[in-house]
Amino acid sequence: MAPEYAMEGIFSVKSDIFSFGVLMLEIVTGRKNNSFYHVDEPLNLVGYAWDLWNKNAALELIDPMLSDSSIQQEVLRCIQVGLLCVEDCAVDRPTMSDVISMLIDDNIALPMPKKPAFVSRIGVAEENSNKSKLGKYSVNGLSISAMDAR
Structure with a gap:
């Protein structure tokens, strides 16, 4: 899911480009985007x-x-195009016609991809230290209240 849609509910043509980029990476690797669950590895296929x-x-x-x-x-060209499609900022992603041109014509010079969306993860040590600081509070610092009837 494109970051602008996941975070703000904004859907555009570039949201489809993001999904296409993830699909390209899944095809090239033979793995699903959510198949990475190891602590030492990135959050997902895009991060990897x-x-x-x-x-x-x-x-x-x-x-x-x-x-x-x-x-x-x-x-390798497909990987680079896939990474161009999953860039964090929707404006930086190519259009589908650009993607088709990049895949068909080997003479087109591809730009270097910028950092994709959803590639960072909180480390286990950092997460554990945050939990100990928060005590019985939720992750966002709000308390949990139990309501009892009178």
Whole structure:
């Protein structure tokens, strides 16, 4: 779900682009977006792809069924386009016609992707320290009141 829709309820053409980018990354990796539940890994597939992209290790994303070396450059292009589609700011995402052009024409130079939405997670140590500070309060600092009838 696009961040602008999840956070503010705003839906646009760029919301569909975000979903398309997630779908592209799922196809390339052979994994679902929500298949990452390990503490040491990013929150989701988008975060995992972003981390590997920044480490110049995007080839590790490729599903073993697609690991044929003759198509690695094409798959890397798909990863880059997917990351362009999931950028945090909707204005920065390409249009669908731009995406089609990027996928069809190898001569089009692709811009470097910017940080995608939903890639950060609170660390376990930080989360535990927050819980101990809050005591019996909820995560947002509000108290929980029990109402009893008279």
